[in-house]
Amino acid sequence: MASAAPFAKMNGLGNAIVVADMRGRADRVTPDAAIALNADPATKFDQIMAIHDPRTPGTANYIEIINSDGSRAQACGNGMRCVVQALAAETGEKRFTFETVAGILTAEEHADGLISVDMGVPRFGWQDIPLAEEFRDTRMIELQIGPIDAPVLHSPSVASMGNPHAIFWVDNDVWSYALDRFGPMLENHPIFPERANITIAQVTSRDTMTIRTWERGAGLTLACGSATCAAAVSAARTGRTGRNVAVTVPSGGTLTIEWRGDDHVVMTGPAEWEFSGTFDPAIGTWLRDTESDA
Secondary structure (H helix, E strand, C coil), X not given: CCCCEEEEEEEXXXXXXXXXXXXXXXXXXXXXXXXXXXXXXXXXXXXXXXXXXXCCCCCCEEEEEEECCCCEECCCHHHHHHHHHHHHHHHCCCEEEEEECCEEEEEEECCCCCEEEECCCCECCCCCCCCCCCCCCCCCCCCEECCCCCCCEECCEEEECCCXXXXXXXXXXXXXXXXXXXXXXXXXXCCCCCCCEEEEEEEEECCEEEEEEEECCCEXXXXXXXXXXXXXXXXXXXXXXXXXXXXXCCCCCEEEEEECCCCCEEEEECCEEEEEEXXXXXXCCEEXXXXXXX
16 A cells, blocks of 8 residues: 555554554544544544644644544544654654644643643633634533423533533433433534534542543543543532543543642643554555554
């Protein structure tokens, strides 16, 4: 396959990731290729992280993020950890500076194998998220699912981590809500002109919480790094937690989120390699090269 590019199938706490090596190439992963890869059970993914040559001096690489429906995403924290692990194994480097469509971010692999990604500064202005109409206080906006007098979900906090998020606070187990049914409606609600990631969050203590996320362009996911960050900062912003919180995601794993004094959000967690192969970035056909080490 003359046009084949290497890829690694990985995951970040269950968030299914394809890391595609597009360095030294002028082409890009097409939407058709993403849809074809996602249709194969072996390569089904939430995001493709396409590693390109750097565009900006001082950065290691430009990272393009593609959702499973072929649309482009601005941010994917779990995917960035997978990129770091792949590049650290290849180069021996531990610290990286990347460029994404959402901006410049830094990441580091620690001695224990965990990886921290500086996800940048969250934005809370209604225009920045963006919302279709003005809300002066985005800690709680008027949006609900269900009957007016007894809504199932209501009054979410909204924020941008480079991509739009809505966090619905619940007192019950997050698994007791039909997110597979509500997620598509809320993702595509007119209040979100660029669609949105939809998260149900239960705060369990001043420094712990549990979430489930319907990911824009990908659907239900076992983990979403940017949603975890958005939920953590929104919990702190609404007084539900402090600025350091351990967040349990649907895979059962935990991400540690620190909202630092300089307002940068640092996410720390693992990444896992599954197998590698090559694929055609134009049409998505692939050939497995290496069996899983599992």
